[in-house]
Amino acid sequence: QLGTEGRYLTAQTRGILRTEYLPRDLVSNASRGLLTFNHQQNFGNGLIGFIDFNAVSHKDYFADLSSKITSTSQANLNRQIVLSYGNGSWLSSTLQVQRYQNLTGDTLYSRMPQLSMLLRQPDLQGLSAQAPVELTSFTHPTLDKGRRLVAYPQIAYPMQNAAFYLTPKFGLHLSRYALDRRTTVGDERLSRAVPSLSLDGGVSFEREFRWAGRDQIQTLEPRLYYVRTHYRDQSEFPVFDSARADFNFA
Secondary structure (H helix, E strand, C coil): CEEEEEEEECCCEEEEEEEEEEEEECCCCEEEEEEEEEEEEEEECCEEEEEEEEEECCCCHHHHHCCCHHHHCCCEEEEEEEEEEECCCCEEEEEEEEEEEECCCCCCCEEEEEEEEEEEEEEECCEEEEEEEEEEEEECCCCCEEEEEEECCEEECCEECCCEEEEEEEEEEEEEEEEEECCCCCCCEEEEEEEEEEEEEEECEEEEEEECCEEEEEEECCEEEEEEECCCCCCCCCCCCCCCCCCCCC
């Protein structure tokens, strides 16, 4: 087996290209290979591009040829192109296309494409407001496919001093689905509005004391976090991007 790794770095770009190749595997009677390509590009003026491409020649490649448990448990190899913009002001946005090579036999949904935007104003006469918006086209060869629009406008009133903080926040989660193909039970046009209210507060106590002959500061920071989200029946909504997590430290 031959493994190679190439790296490059300039003022605007950086990347890694890794390959592995086994020309004649006596077990599978075939050639085996791996390709990993990561590239970051800074176009300037807040515009950044990213490519993450991973591929193997055989679904059992990691189980057969890797000695790392985090590699042998990989089920999905990411293939993604991202273009993001943000200048530190009130707007940031991301455009991406994403697919996977699945090694377990299941076919996952692809985002072809996904446009995400975040509108935020951290200081609006003492209030903090933001509104993430996401429009995604989900594709799949056999299951439900279509578009989903999600918006989650939120407004909060943070209060803080040296001793305590208290932040009440209200948000409204809005979603709308337009399906081109429906294989599960339900309508092809669906929408929902889910209000959510939260209260996050805490207090900081501290005292000076000596321990083992050295001056110390002991802190105690109790916190109360309460969330109330209203119930909505969502049994007829398609599940596009929820799945079991891969095996990792998290």
